[in-house]
Amino acid sequence: MEKNAKIFVAGQDTLIGSAILRQLKRNGYVNLIGSDQDIDLTDNAQVKAFFATYSPDYVFLAAGKSGGIRANQKYPAELMIDNLLVASHVIHQSYCHKVKKLLYLASSCSYPKLSPQPMQVSSLWTGGLETTNEAYAVAKLAGIKLCQAYRQQYNANFITAIPANAFGLGDDFSLEDSHVIPALIRKLHEAKEGKADSVEIWGTGNPRREFIFADDLADACLFIMDRYNESQPINLGGGEDVSIRQLAELIQLIVGFEGKLYFDATKPDGMPLKALDASELLELGWKSQTSLQNAISSTYAYFLQSNREVAYV
Ligand code: GFB
Numbered sequence: 335m336e337k338n339a340k341i342f343v344a345g346q347d348t349l350i351g352s353a354i355l356r357q358l359k360r361n362g363y364v365n366l367i368g369s370d371q372d373i374d375l376t377d378n379a380q381v382k383a384f385f386a387t388y389s390p391d392y393v394f395l396a397a398g399k400s401g402g403i404r405a406n407q408k409y410p411a412e413l414m415i416d417n418l419l420v421a422s423h424v425i426h427q428s429y430c431h432k433v434k435k436l437l438y439l440a441s442s443c444s445y446p447k448l449s450p451q452p453m454q455v456s457s458l459w460t461g462g463l464e465t466t467n468e469a470y471a472v473a474k475l476a477g478i479k480l481c482q483a484y485r486q487q488y489n490a491n492f493i494t495a496i497p498a499n500a501f502g503l504g505d506d507f508s509l510e511d512s513h514v515i516p517a518l519i520r521k522l523h524e525a526k527e528g529k530a531d532s533v534e535i536w537g538t539g540n541p542r543r544e545f546i547f548a549d550d551l552a553d554a555c556l557f558i559m560d561r562y563n564e565s566q567p568i569n570l571g572g573g574e575d576v577s578i579r580q581l582a583e584l585i586q587l588i589v590g591f592e593g594k595l596y597f598d599a600t601k602p603d604g605m606p607l608k609a610l611d612a613s614e615l616l617e618l619g620w621k622s623q624t625s626l627q628n629a630i631s632s633t634y635a636y637f638l639q640s641n642r643e644v645a646y647v
Contacts, residue, residue: 335392335559339434340365342390344375344424345397349548350439350497350555352504354394357552376416381423385431393428393436394555395421398473400441403466403536403604405511410469417473425480429490436492437559438481440474440567442544442608443467444496452544452575452611455496455566464605482565493562495555498571498610502548502629503636515545515630518582519637522589532594536601539579544571544609547629550622557620571610572622588630 335341341363345351358366367388373380375397398417399409406413421438428436445453446461458478463471481492501515509517518535525533546554554570562568576584582595624632 335363335435335556337362338365339363339391340367340388341392341394342366342368342388343394343396344368344420345395348396348398348400349502349505350500350551351394351396353502353548353552354396354555357549357556361556375423376419378419378423381427385427389431390428391434392559393424393433394559395424395436395438395477396555397424400470401506401511402513402517403602406443406467406470407602408511414469414473417470418476421473421477421480425477425484425492428492429484429488434491435559435563436481436490437555438477438492438494439555440478440494440496441471442496442498442610443471443605444474444478445608447605451607452571452609453569454611455569458567466602466604478567485565491563493558493564494567495558495570496567496610497551497554498544498546498569498573498612499608500546500548500551502633504548505633505636507637507640514543514578514581515585515633516637518585519589519630519634522582522585522591523634523637525593526589526591530593532596533591535578535582535595535597537578537597537603538599539582539595539597540577541603541605542575542577542607542609543581544573544575545581545626545629546571546573546622547624547626547632550624550629553623554615554620557618558615561618568614569610569612570615572612572616572620573626575607575609576626584627585630585634588627588634 449457505516
């Protein structure tokens with residue numbers, strides 16, 4: 335991407351979209367469009383008008399609602415329709431306005447529940463999905479297929495990527511609907527403040543997940559925007575997987591909560607293991623910069639800072 339290219343990040347208010355925007359600014363991209371726009375990407379007329387006005391050269395498609403395991407169980411229709419609409423509108427308008435290149439971000443839950451691990455792109459579409467997030471995963475798979483279809487029929491350079499479970503600055507720290515890392519940061523912090531004896535962690539603690547810091551993920555997105563041009567998705571990961579128990583203990587240490595962790599096995603575990611085979615990305619020369627421990631510490635610092643700001647309002 336040329337430094338003065340017109341770049342549109344769809345989903346600037348999302349964890350990943352906001353991290354991509356930060357990374358673009360850090361790397362000297364000056365023509366970032368749409369940052370002051372309040373467009374509803376689920377509304378086709380608004381997306382059409384936006385593309386007609388700004389005609390971006392490059393698009394990062396990191397929009398669409400997402401949530402953790404409970405949010406996926408509670409709002410499958412909302413998550414699915416939002417992601418389908420956003421992807422359809424942005425991908426189609428990118429084609430209509432001859433966008434040079436588009437990167438669509440899918441999700442690791444697009445892989446079949448029982449994929450061989452670490453998950454390879456060849457496992458996509460080979461088996462049943464994890465039921466807790468099936469609706470969202472189908473919408474994400476549709477986004478991948480739509481990009482491939484525009485490439486096949488119109489030769490559009492639309493690429494797709496599958497990130498590991500992302501977390502970081504600007505995350506959603508709600509107790510019920512967020513992903514595990516922000517949820518545990520908040521739970522353990524509040525338990526420390528309230529001098530609680532124990533904290534409840536959902537599930538058995540046995541599932542394993544690979545996580546990626548959103549700022550590292552953003553760096554990988556810019557990296558592949560410059561180097562990757564294939565139809566098949568590319569995995570964005572490369573870290574090690576940890577069990578939810580190990581993760582909870584690490585967050586406990588960082589937060590400084592001295593009570594006990596209680597694992598509630600009546601709550602869902604979700605997929606037993608989600609780790610990505612990122613060898614293609616690593617062979618291209620990308621490496622993540624931030625250790626899990628440092629990334630969680632930064633996210634905790636962000637949480638404390640935003641808590642303070644909320645308290646002063
Ligand atoms: O992050 P999470 O909601 O996403 O949960 P998934 C990961 C694991 O952490 C599950 C456990 O085994 C949860 O049961 N966990 C323990 C908790 N305590 C908590 C807690 O307080 N909150 C949360 N949220 N989890 C999501 C998908 O699955 O992954 C989405 O539902 C998306 O569709 C995302 O793809 C990347 O990894 O299980």
